[in-house]
Structure formats: structure tokens, C-alpha cells
Amino acid sequence: MTTPADLLTRRSGQLSEFIAISSRRRRHRANWAAHEMRTKETILRSVERADPDGTAILLGSGHLYDIPLEELSARFGHVALVDLAFSWTTRRLATALKNVSCVRHDVTEALAPLASGSTKVPRPRALVDDDRITFVASVNLLSQLPVQPGRLLERQGVAPAIVETVQRGLVENHMAWLSRFRCPQLLICDRGYQVLDSDSQVIETIDPLHGVILPEPAASWIWDIAPFGEVHRNYAVRNQVVAIDAVTRPH
Secondary structure (H helix, E strand, O other), X not given: OOOOOOHHHHHOOHHHHHHHHHHHHHHOHHHHHHHHHHHHHHHHHHHHHOOOOOEEEEEOOOOOXXXXXXXXXXXXXXXXXXXXXXXXXXXHHHHHHOOEEEEEOOOOOOHHHHHOOOOOOOOOOOOOOXXXXXXXXXXXXXXHOOHHHHHHHHXXXXXXXXXXXXXXXXXXXXXXXXXXXXXXXXXXXEEEEEEEOOOOOEEEEEOOOOOOOOOOOOEEEEEEEEOOOOOEOOEEEEEEEEEEOOOOOOO
């Protein structure tokens, strides 16, 4: 009720997931702190490559937990936060900083056709031809892009093999889209999910990118996203996070 979002964002489950992230973060703020700090530090190092007179684009920034917005606002002429929804705190801070805008946009540009029954994944086209953009970062977003569309297709009765193809296509297209920007880029994303048993031993590794191979990362770290008791009392989940400075088209 307090988070503006279009009907498709609500019906697709994206808004519910957006709100659920906030709830999980409140429960595990201490566990997430190191990851959030590492993400902010990585962004601030990366923007040193960019022309500060232009616009910085931050994709997946609706909650600002991992975005150093005040520092970015002080460095760039304009900062555009792009996400399907924005928290009240984010909207208030953006208004206060004057040179920050909140842009509600489906970065996959695929939700509408998928919701209409299509299984073809369009290529995102927004923003890449805007020469005012001097920095673009996709922040802890890539592994989330296939999740709700996959569930949407499953509810429609689409065959599992086709769902998997669509999910892989969403990951590939996001990376290809980033590679088309004519400015420094940064991709921070999950490369793998590790499931730990009660002895803290890794018993399973899950690929959230559906087989897409990432370029060599400039940095990597662990995000303790779900300690014991969050998913199951006997299991914990941690994410392998990577930061990539030069995004290339996936092969």
C-alpha cells in the first residue's frame, strides 16, 4: 500500500519479493553488514573511472542497502536509481539530494510479454544510446532477474525446459545490455549459492545464473544471506558474490 508499483509488478510477484527482501534484511542485518559494506566500497572504487560531469545509473537500487547514494550524489552531476519499486526511505532521500531521480523500469523489458504468454525474451534497449551516462552499475540484481519470471511461467504451465531457456536468456540479455553502454560498467552479482549443513560444510552449490559463464571478477566475497533457521533449522545458505569491472557479452 505504501510502495508505488504498476499492476504488472504487483501481479508478477516482484513487489512481494521486493518487500520480502526488506523483512529478511531486518532479521539478519548483522549477517548482511559485511556484504553491504563491501558492495558500497566496490562501487566507490569503480566510479573513479567515470566522468563525474555525467549521469550515474544504478540498477537494482530500490532499497539503497548496498548503494552509497550520498557519495554518488556528491560526485556526479546526476544519479538515476532504476528499479521496479522504491522504498519510502529511498524516495525521501532522493528528493532531499536534489540531483537524484528514481526511475521505475523493468530492466529485463520482458515482464509484459512473458505475462502475456510469450516465451521469447526481448533484448533490453533502454538508455544505452544516452551519451550523458558516464557510469552504469548492476548491483546484486543479476541472479534475481530470472526468479519471478520463472515462477510466472510455471504458473502458466510452461514446460520446465522452456522455463530454463527463458531464465538463462534473461541473464544473458542483461549482461549483453550492460556491455553496450559506452562508459565504465560494474556488475556485482551472485555467482553461486552454497548450502551448508549443521557442521558448516558445503553440501550443495546452486547456480543462480542458469549456466551463464561470467568474466573473470576483479573481486569476490561471501554474503551470509540465510543463517541457520531462516530457510531450515539444519541448513544455512551463503552467496558467492563477484564484482566485474568489464562486462562482456556472454558466450
